[in-house]
Amino acid sequence: MTTILVTGGTGTLGRLVTERLRAGGHEVRVLSRHSEPYAVDLREDGSGLDTALAGVDTVVHCATTQRGGDERSAANLIVAARRAGVAHLVYISIVGVDRVPLGYYRTKLAVEKLVEESGLGWTVLRATQFHDLVVQVLQALAKAPVVVLPARVPDQPVEVAEVADRLAALAVGAPAGRVPDLGGPEVRTFESLARACLRATGQRRAVVNVPLAGKTYRAFRAGGHLAPEHAVGEGTFEEYLAVRFGGGEGGRRG
Ligand SMILES: NC(=O)c1ccc[n+]([C@@H]2O[C@H](COP(=O)([O-])OP(=O)(O)OC[C@H]3O[C@@H](n4cnc5c(N)ncnc54)[C@H](OP(=O)(O)O)[C@@H]3O)[C@@H](O)[C@H]2O)c1
Numbered sequence: 001m002t003t004i005l006v007t008g009g010t011g012t013l014g015r016l017v018t019e020r021l022r023a024g025g026h027e028v029r030v031l032s033r034h035s036e037p038y039a040v041d042l043r044e045d046g047s048g049l050d051t052a053l054a055g056v057d058t059v060v061h062c063a064t065t066q067r068g069g070d071e072r073s074a075a076n077l078i079v080a081a082r083r084a085g086v087a088h089l090v091y092i093s094i095v096g097v098d099r100v101p102l103g104y105y106r107t108k109l110a111v112e113k114l115v116e117e118s119g120l121g122w123t124v125l126r127a128t129q130f131h132d133l134v135v136q137v138l139q140a141l142a143k144a145p146v147v148v149l150p151a152r153v154p155d156q157p158v159e160v161a162e163v164a165d166r167l168a169a170l171a172v173g174a175p176a177g178r179v180p181d182l183g184g185p186e187v188r189t190f191e192s193l194a195r196a197c198l199r200a201t202g203q204r205r206a207v208v209n210v211p212l213a214g215k216t217y218r219a220f221r222a223g224g225h226l227a228p229e230h231a232v233g234e235g236t237f238e239e240y241l242a243v244r245f246g247g248g249e250g251g252r253r254g
Pocket of ligand 1: 007035063065069126128
């Protein structure tokens, strides 16, 4: 049995990783800003982090804050993990963080570098967008009477349960460095994803594609965030929609 700390273990991915590791018989601690007894803000270098890491063999780092601070969080985590004698640090990143110059992606790339140079045994997995995130974005856009999409942007969403399967397996293995990317089964246009989502939620909206300016848009349009050569995920967007919004049975979640 291994003692494993999952940072962000209450989040979309972290919750599923935690479930899998516990089902495998490991002792799993969940750290987030709000999860007692390991309620720690990673952006602050407090004693709570040392307590959470005492006796831990492996850390799976899933915590993230879209509003910034992930680099500082990772630096604090690494220093404390070294102090605690952690053997293996597993990090989840995103396909294309080195190709798409989005601020959040640049931060993830910087965190990857911190992990690689941490002096700890490390593993980094990059995945494409989770179905959950795509739906979250599309539902926000569908609040307007017309859904305005960035023209000709493809996407390759993946089922988060499959990412959790892979991450949990990596966490109980030996440090493996950068492992092959994990991409969803289909590369689709954003428009086709939006239309599928509108159908599943019974919303009627006009959909308009608008070309944008800038390097980030160009990188997304060129598919910098895709991994077509690693389209190993099996769960499709339609299967996800059917489970989430009805009309389907089973699914790969949980
Ligand atoms: N979503 C995607 O499509 C996607 C794709 C590829 C990779 N990833 C990566 O997968 C990871 C997990 O993403 P997710 O979508 O599952 O995230 P999420 O649902 O937003 O969960 C974030 C988790 O981090 C915790 N957290 C946030 N700030 C924290 C802080 N300062 N200190 C400690 N804990 C903190 C949150 O709990 P509290 O609020 O309680 O702190 C929560 O448990 C991220 O690294 C993300 O970049 C995501």
